[in-house]
Amino acid sequence: MKQTSTVLVVDDEPVARDALEALLASAGYRSISASNGPDGLARAVEHSPDAILLDVMMPGMDGFEVCRRVRADARLAEVPIIMVTALDDRDSRLEGLHAGADDFIAKPFDSSELEARLQTITRLNRYRRLMAERARFEWIVEHSEEGYLILDDKGEIGYANSKARLYLGLPADAEAPLGQSLIDLARRRYRFEPQSAWQSWPDQIAPSVACYLVQPETSNARAFWLQVEVSDLPLAAEMGRVIRLRDVTAQQALQRDIYSFQSLVSHKLITPFTPLLSGLELAKREVKAIASPGTMVLMDAAVKGARHLYKEILGVLTYLDSSALTAAGEGFALKELEPLIASLSAELELGSVAVTLPADTDLSSARLTLSSQAMELALSEILENAKKFHPKRSPMVQVTVTRADDASICLQVRDDGVTLSPEQLARVWAPYYQAEKVFTGSVSGLGLGLPLVAMLVWNVGGTSGLFNRTDCAGVVVELVLPLTR
Secondary structure, eight states, X not given: OOOOXXXXXXXXXXXXXXXXXXXXXXXXXXXXXXXXXXXXXXXXXXXXXXXEEEESOOSSSOHHHHHHHHHHSTTTTTSOEEEEESOOSHHHHHHHHHHTOOEEEESSOOHHHHHHHHHHHHHHHHHXXXXXXXXXXXXXXXXXXXXXXXXXXXXXEEEEOHHHHHHTTOOSOTTTTTTOBHHHHHHTTOEEESHHHHTTTTTTOOTTSXXXXXXXXBTTBOOEEEEEXXXXXXXXXXXXXXXXXXXOHHHHHHHHHHHHHHHHTHHHHHTTXXXXXXXXXXXXXXXXXXXXXXXXXXXXXXXXXXXXXXXXXXHHHHHHOOTTTTOOTTXXXXXXXXXXXXXXXXXXXXXXXXXXXXXXXXXXXXEESSOHHHHHHHHHHHHHXXXXXXXXXXXXXXXXXEEEETTEEEEEEEOSXXXXXXXXXXXXXXXXXXXXHHHTSSOOSOOOHHHHHHHHXXXXXXXXXXXXXXXXXXXXXXXXXXXXX
């Protein structure tokens, strides 16, 4: 839709104002008017016109003084002014130019000439405003704490602000990244997580699915996280996409600090349950002989409820107790995998868990960069989910370890529970995505474990995946974990 320009007419003669307003209306302009200098200044501040037609000869405050005051007002200083004057001498024009006028037209004026001058001056003013807005926008973007990129339809960079160039390791020269692929540049220093989401990036990314570029932790640096958001430019599809790179490392660190803090108070919540459960069990035995059937029903319900509450709180605190999970330390010895799974299976009361380790002697004695605490929590969450989401809560679980490449192993955990929808598979690894009700709609619990597993694995440079089994119902959780050097 064509935008209508607004012109302010300042003239003390009613006939002249009416004539100018009629001319402006026929030319497609919106006009406002004032009958004297002070009123003209007030209307100019109120309406911010695109141009001012200003009569020179007015009683009180003449056009030259109005022009000087307009130029002295920061809100109006850039508004174009055409002075309408019967004065045709050189000195009057010079005074008008010194006052700040942009153009002159003499009375009586030619309507076609006035329309042509207005058209030119309003077009120039719009261009000036556009350039000023662009300059302000570029300054804001260049000084933003977030990275911004504009990609063409081939995924190549057409623009990158200073923060984006810093994140991608590019020179400060604004022309440096032009024509290069964002994916190729990011691959030099980041891992793409979750990988299932990046496979369709940027065309089929749902707003609810977060994409990350993760720089794994090293011996002297913590992991670095960038959240990547995609937006199409609104004017035309061929103009490309805007990519925002947001540093969320502090948020991830804060989440780990929250886990650490809550682990400090976990014992204060767990400790009271030991005497509580023991006392209820003892009371149940003592009153069994003399209590009525109704009392025993209540006692049984109290003991059962206390046990259930204890188990639920213990599950939450296990999830939160990750104070040392981000420190790799000496890593996890692969030979400890089978005893760890046996211990977790007994704790979770799993019926059948088969473990297959590689025959490779070098691999069986290797260590993973993932810490022992992190490995225990990850396997605990995966095995607990296998039981929780099994229709009969008695899954058949298979754990296998193979060599992924010279520097990593592939650990797969198979169950025979439920089959997941494509939406669940795409979102299950996203941090803070709570999928409990989506999975079954009836199983109790929080379902918070897999996002934390993904965070721990990504932090050490590993990858996580989850896909449906093809031979039967159930899923396969796959973790590719780096070996220590």
